[in-house]
Amino acid sequence: MAFSTAMSSLWPEVPYQYCQYHYLKDIAKPVMDLDRKLKTGIKKNLRVGFANWKSRFRWWTLKMLLLPETIWLRYVLYCSRMATRL
Template structure:
């Protein structure tokens, strides 16, 4: 009902008195009132942060940088729809190639992944780089399609 230090200290002392086994360690999140309550109620018992919370906090700066990078990359590829409109109604080979590249860009920007283990901004950069490399190879071999040079 309450998460104040005094309330938590009372609960911890009550739990310690009711247990028939010794308490050798405590794991909790990093909430200040919990840390202080543990230090007051059981000063000799080692207290550490939960691994999940610790790793989540440690990974936040990396996650935020990756999220910002992904947002900036998405801004650079927003022009896919006008290209798709330009080839609507065409069924020639060039239009199919352009359409395939547009689909590749669309698929790249919609994959989010699960942070912090999956850096979706980094993955987006790698996918867009692969598309760009493919376009560069195509330009070297055959030149860009007429409407993409602009």
């Protein structure tokens, strides 16, 4: 505070100027806040989606372990044929 008062008394016609780092930091602050909120929302959605995927994968693995081998192979071949059609 004292520094800016001294500078303004020394050069009254020159406006106060921030250093470039703090000027850019202050400009970017609202954008960073919005970005933080967006990133938090994306992470939340990914966590929920991953939890759903993980539970479905566990169920699928359990089903594959309980099926006889021939049925399991037929199922895998069927899925691979369906995937190539997409």
